[in-house]
Amino acid sequence: MSSSGEMELPSRLPLLLTHEGVLLPGSTVRFSVYSPRNMQLVKHRLLRGTSLKSTIIGVIPDTKDPEHEIEDLPSLHKVGTAGIAVQVVGSNWPKPHYTLLITGLCRFSVSSVLKDRPFVLAEVEQLDKLEQYTSPASEGADGELGELSQKFHQAAIQVLDAVTLEERFKMALPMLTRQIEALKLLQKTRKGNPDNEKRVCFPGRQFNLDEENEDEDSDDTTALERKIYGANMTEAALKVCIKELKRLKKMPQSMPEYALTRNYLDLMVELPWNKNSKDCLDIRAARTFLDNDHYAMDKLKRRVLEYLAVRQLKTSLKGPILCFVGPPGVGKTSVGRSIARTLGREFHRISLGGVCDQSDIRGHRRTYVGSMPGRIINGLKTVGVNNPVFLLDVQGDPAAALLEVLDPEQNHSFTDHYLNVAFDLSQVLFIATANTTATIPPALLDRMEVLQVAGYTQEEKMEIAHRHLIPKQLEEHGLTPQELHIPQCTTQEIISRYTREAGVRSLERKIGTVCRAVAVKVAEGQNISNMESLTPECQGQQAGESSLSQNTKEAPPEMPIVIDHAALRDILGPPVFDMESASLCQV
Numbered sequence: 001m002s003s004s005g006e007m008e009l010p011s012r013l014p015l016l017l018t019h020e021g022v023l024l025p026g027s028t029v030r031f032s033v034y035s036p037r038n039m040q041l042v043k044h045r046l047l048r049g050t051s052l053k054s055t056i057i058g059v060i061p062d063t064k065d066p067e068h069e070i071e072d073l074p075s076l077h078k079v080g081t082a083g084i085a086v087q088v089v090g091s092n093w094p095k096p097h098y099t100l101l102i103t104g105l106c107r108f109s110v111s112s113v114l115k116d117r118p119f120v121l122a123e124v125e126q127l128d129k130l131e132q133y134t135s136p137a138s139e140g141a142d143g144e145l146g147e148l149s150q151k152f153h154q155a156a157i158q159v160l161d162a163v164t165l166e167e168r169f170k171m172a173l174p175m176l177t178r179q180i181e182a183l184k185l186l187q188k189t190r191k192g193n194p195d196n197e198k199r200v201c202f203p204g205r206q207f208n209l210d211e212e213n214e215d216e217d218s219d220d221t222t223a224l225e226r227k228i229y230g231a232n233m234t235e236a237a238l239k240v241c242i243k244e245l246k247r248l249k250k251m252p253q254s255m256p257e258y259a260l261t262r263n264y265l266d267l268m269v270e271l272p273w274n275k276n277s278k279d280c281l282d283i284r285a286a287r288t289f290l291d292n293d294h295y296a297m298d299k300l301k302r303r304v305l306e307y308l309a310v311r312q313l314k315t316s317l318k319g320p321i322l323c324f325v326g327p328p329g330v331g332k333t334s335v336g337r338s339i340a341r342t343l344g345r346e347f348h349r350i351s352l353g354g355v356c357d358q359s360d361i362r363g364h365r366r367t368y369v370g371s372m373p374g375r376i377i378n379g380l381k382t383v384g385v386n387n388p389v390f391l392l393d394v395q396g397d398p399a400a401a402l403l404e405v406l407d408p409e410q411n412h413s414f415t416d417h418y419l420n421v422a423f424d425l426s427q428v429l430f431i432a433t434a435n436t437t438a439t440i441p442p443a444l445l446d447r448m449e450v451l452q453v454a455g456y457t458q459e460e461k462m463e464i465a466h467r468h469l470i471p472k473q474l475e476e477h478g479l480t481p482q483e484l485h486i487p488q489c490t491t492q493e494i495i496s497r498y499t500r501e502a503g504v505r506s507l508e509r510k511i512g513t514v515c516r517a518v519a520v521k522v523a524e525g526q527n528i529s530n531m532e533s534l535t536p537e538c539q540g541q542q543a544g545e546s547s548l549s550q551n552t553k554e555a556p557p558e559m560p561i562v563i564d565h566a567a568l569r570d571i572l573g574p575p576v577f578d579m580e581s582a583s584l585c586q587v
């Protein structure tokens with residue numbers, strides 16, 4: 001201490017030679033120490049000393065400490081900063097070194113070097129007062145400059161060399177103006193893309209480009225908080241969400257974890273914890289729906305009606321899960337959809353074909369990169385209600401993961417790995433489908449009531465085609481029965497000579513092909529009628545470009561277009577199966 005009460009620097013200071021950062025009074029800078037003299041300084045002075053004085057060292061900028069101790073000391077920059085080493089961290093990786101955290105105190109000039117081994121010790125002269133940098137105004141100014149120094153190394157050295165406060169401000173102002181201009185420019189370039197991250201990072205500090213963003217962010221989390229409280233979730237889920245929200249508020253947006261937590265909270269908010277659709281079960285209507293949508297399948301329809309009737313009488317049905325087992329295309333999914341329609345519920349199909357991992361069903365734990373919720377929770381998010389009809393196509397190994405989902409005793413507290421809180425699935429009506437029971441794990445099979453759906457006979461297929469498939473395909477292709485007529489004999493031919501299947505999917509596809517071909521004729525016919533009103537030259541030009549058959553070029557086809565044997569061959573090509581083998585393979 002001096003007589004005036006101001007703190008004074010020791011007249012001799014050990015010197016740390018740096019060439020990367022510039023320490024300014026009031027700022028705190030991290031330095032890596034590798035070179036021999038600097039290492040010795042840390043070992044002999046900072047690590048051995050016990051007094052406050054032993055933590056004060058001089059930092060000389062713009063001076064590279066030689067790699068070898070035997071090399072001569074380079075000429076030192078004339079002005080340095082005395083600083084307190086507030087942290088010393090040593091490491092052996094990749095080579096022995098220390099990292100020092102030094103807070104600048106005041107400037108000094110080097111009067112003479114007293115020794116240069118094992119570390120540099122010099123006689124110094126204090127240039128400015130210590131307490132100048134503890135007053136808030138100058139602290140702020142120098143603090144800002146400390147940050148700038150990493151970008152504008154040379155400029156910072158000049159600021160260091162400027163001893164009087166006035167001189168320093170003169171130096172600092174142009175630098176700050178440059179900084180502001182750069183920020184404005186950045187802002188301009190980012191305005192075009194609203195998705196860009198609007199924060200600009202500078203070492204040790206984060207800036208918002210505009211004040212509004214801060215408000216937006218806080219608005220955003222406030223809105224999220226409101227949604228969390230409004231989502232009507234379970235107590236356990238609410239607790240988890242509030243905890244995550246607290247973490248989110250403390251996190252900078254640039255942190256990768258911010259997006260993960262945000263996604264998690266968004267999902268939690270979107271899930272239908274307490275949102276359901278009203279059941280409107282009427283058994284008579286259900287019978288009509290099932291009969292209207294499906295031909296045959298009497299046994300299956302009867303069992304479905306029984307199931308629905310019991311549901312109507314006893315609302316909380318913990319009955320068996322129905323599992324429709326049958327070859328592809330026999331209408332298993334279609335019956336499931338009708339059940340949902342009858343109940344007035346949302347329908348969602350989850351196919352487990354190709355699923356090779358249980359986490360596809362149960363979700364990934366959030367610790368994994370790219371983790372996601374499983375298909376059940378995703379399905380609930382999609383339908384937006386907690387009581388949909390879920391049609392699960394069970395097959396393959398991971399089907400075992402459905403054990404808990406399909407068990408009415410357990411599924412009220414189903415825990416997806418991603419959510420990590422229980423979600424009540426007891427309101428969901430699960431229906432399972434499979435092509436064969438052989439691929440269903442026995443434990444799962446045990447929890448379900450299997451209803452076999454057999455393949456169709458030729459006669460049944462004929463009925464299905466004329467009652468359901470042809471009207472459906474006509475509608476899908478924008479045609480009417482007045483434009484296309486498929487006689488029974490043609491349907492018979494499609495069934496026996498162009499398809500060989502237990503279900504009717506392929507039959508429906510072939511009918512679709514016929515409809516498309518006819519749609520072209522009908523559309524072209526409309527063009528020809530329009531062309532009649534055009535000039536003869538135009539007609540000639542357009543007819544030359546057209547690929548219509550000779551017949552249609554001349555006149556629009558007569559309605560309805562009847563698909564006879566020849567037309568069928570023209571559209572579908574030669575028959576794929578011959579009659580004899582078709583009759584042998586009949587189901």
Ligand SMILES: Nc1ncnc2c1ncn2[C@@H]1O[C@H](COP(=O)(O)OP(=O)(O)OP(=O)(O)O)[C@@H](O)[C@H]1O
Pocket residue numbers: 293294295296297326327328329330331332333334335433434435464468469503504505508
């Ligand atoms: N009995 C039927 N009455 C009316 N249409 C039917 C009938 N059976 C099947 N279909 C129709 O056949 C098409 C295929 O049926 P669906 O998709 O339900 O088959 P699936 O048994 O679920 O097949 P997969 O096992 O391959 O999933 C649907 O368009 C459906 O409407």
